[in-house]
Amino acid sequence: MKKLSISLLLLLLVCSAHAQQAVIRGDFADPSVIQVGNTYYAAGTSSNWAPGFPVMKSNDLKTWKQTGSIFPDLTEWADYYYWAPELNYENGKVYVYYTAHKKGGNLCVGVASADTPEGPFKDHGPLVCQEAGSIDGFPIRDENNKLHLIWKEDGNSVGKPTPIWIQEINEEKTALVGEKKELFRNDTPWEANLVEGVSVIKNNGYFYAIYAAAGCCGPGCTYATGIARAKSLTGPWEKFEGNPILTGQGDWMCPGHGTAVKYQGKNYFMYHAYDKSSNKYTGRQALVRGFEFTPDNWLRFTDEFLAPAESPKTYTATDDFDKDKLDLQWCWSVFNKPAFELKNGRIGMQIKDDRELFIARRIEGPNYEATVETIPAKSAMTGVALVGDEKNLIYAVAKQDSIAVTLVKDGARSILGKFPVVTKGKNLFIKMQVKNNTDISFHYSINGADFTPINIAKPDITFLPPWDRAVRAGIITKGTEGEVGVVEKFVFKNQ
The missing domain is CATH 2.60.120.200 (Jelly Rolls)
Known part of the structure; x- marks a missing residue:
């Protein structure tokens, strides 16, 4: 009996040691992460809290420290709902594509830039503002190296479907050009009333869209993560038959809306989820999980979790x-x-x-x-x-x-x-x-x-x-x- 108790205790300790932990504890939804040199920077949703979009810094994706915020003073054109800042590092300059509510209007995707991830950022105003709202902007270059913006039309806010759009953006990153095209929308049962939070990566001749679907927030959330792929950035896009590929597990529920990143040659995904024990009171917290590409050119998440070596609860x-x-x-x-x-x-x-x-x-x-x-x-x-x-x-x-x-x-x-x-x-x-x-x-x-x-x-x-x-x-x-x-x-x- 004593031996059984000791074995059980050891098993519990091993399980606890390998349990997934938040890398950024507390309210840090829709995390986006970039690597600049040997340093990683992450930004998260601030919503109706100011300053806008806290910025965190790390050397290993595990231990993070706040360095400031993207908008110490809010932008002139937007008044609230500062959501989903998507960081992008290109040619020695940092860009952030973000969502905010336009004064007298609706939700729009805007852009700002800085010489370093720690700012200061210069705002360039909104890029796209649709009647139902435009959110979750993500920049990506196509197979011909043309820069595009991917975003969600916020149709669920008015009881309509939620198309994911793409449109070319100029090299100055200040305006969309040409015509928009739909990539995909919520059309399968698990996606429910929306798809959103698209993050695109390339591998072996494919573009992969990691996206979130269903209900994002609160104790009744149903959020989960799916994958779609295409040979050409503008499509046609094919959704994985086994979606969703990431759902609630262990201490965490409703995972989604993140960014793919590499660390020590491996692929990781930084995203948010709710801790089951504290749920809406602590909000959506940032986690990091590994993923790999399959022999049949799809993507699957692994059970490799990054977490701080020491994560004191007290x-x-x-x-x-x-x-x-x-x-x-x-x-x-x-x-x-x-x-x-x-x-x-x-x-x-x-x-x-x-x-x-x-x-x-x-x-x-x-x-x-x-x-x-x-x-x-x-x-x-x-x-x-x-x-x-x-x-x-x-x-x-x-x-x-x-x-x-x-x-x-x-x-x-x-x-x-x-x-x-x-x-x-x-x-x-x-x-x-x-x-x-x-x-x-x-x-x-x-x-x-x-x-x-x-x-x-x-x-x-x-x-x-x-x-x-x-x-x-x-x-x-x-x-x-x-x-x-x-x-x-x-x-x-x-x-």
């Missing part, structure tokens, strides 16, 4: 606001950019109107806590928040004489509790704890060590994440226009 990240720039972990709503000042090891955020003003960071698992050290004011209220978006959040904020907990659902505010507190001119620490994704509690302390629970009825926060994003934890302030909420320190602990 860590602490602290921001003392002692730099002259805001740390890269922070983001904010595209609809409400904060005016802030970093001075004397503090951040001050100026309140603009009666809306909540916040900065927040990605979470990476179902259990975490965030503590904000505030400098209480007479009327400006500052504290800690869990944010889905600007209309769906929960937070605890304080001023000199009280703490209040508020729930915002679809823009409607509910006060969950208001409690007196005596700060005696000292800083106030407000802590938010989250367990198992949705079990949330708040606490406060005068000395930063001894915390008192803020007693409220257990709130339902399952509604918080938007359909295409995860929740974020951060700092929030609220009050009268012109007032300033001041914070001394922020501590985030992943547990």
Whole structure:
């Protein structure tokens, strides 16, 4: 019996060691990756969070560090839904083909360029804007070395099919030329209402389109990955009879929308999927998996997974606001950019109107806590928040004489509790704890060590994440226009 238990334990350890892990944990959907020299760069969807499109850097596709973002300030022509940045490196220059919502219009594919993947990027505006919307741009050269753009017409948004189009693009990468042509569309049962996220590679005289289909997002997602091939880039295209070739496996569900890349002579695919345990709360995370070409000239995924050698689930990240720039972990709503000042090891955020003003960071698992050290004011209220978006959040904020907990659902505010507190001119620490994704509690302390629970009825926060994003934890302030909420320190602990 003892021998059996030891054998079982060893088997579990081996399985755990070979289980697939995210290379970029937390909300990093639609990842695109390029190699420049010996370095890899990846960018992911930011949607309605700004800055637009975080950029990560790695030497091995396993361990990544953020270097910045493609659009520190959003583009002039687009207002929201910054999706699917597709990086492209050609002739010493970096291009990004991206989706965004045109002001007064619909979704379009735009392009920007830079001399290095770390920017700065110059935006060149939209390339294609169809009535139903145009998304998921991908550049590729054909068998005659002519550059083309492949994209999806967003027909599913209006109850129609989703053609994948191709059209030649000029060498300056600033305009489409000629006529568009359809490559394929959703026409098989597993693809359901859409095909999208096409990534094209070449091998042995074939072009291969790795594409996603079905429902992308949320706990009811049905996303999966298929393959099609053609001898000529413009077709005809043939879909693999065994599609889908990548579906949910192990700890991960709804895999899709990625980019093929080589590492040490082998083929890999960087894509997103949901962790089954944290699902919509952590969002779509980036994974890397191997693939190979078959003797009959198709493509299949292998069970070779790349993952960090060390991937700690428990860590602490602290921001003392002692730099002259805001740390890269922070983001904010595209609809409400904060005016802030970093001075004397503090951040001050100026309140603009009666809306909540916040900065927040990605979470990476179902259990975490965030503590904000505030400098209480007479009327400006500052504290800690869990944010889905600007209309769906929960937070605890304080001023000199009280703490209040508020729930915002679809823009409607509910006060969950208001409690007196005596700060005696000292800083106030407000802590938010989250367990198992949705079990949330708040606490406060005068000395930063001894915390008192803020007693409220257990709130339902399952509604918080938007359909295409995860929740974020951060700092929030609220009050009268012109007032300033001041914070001394922020501590985030992943547990």
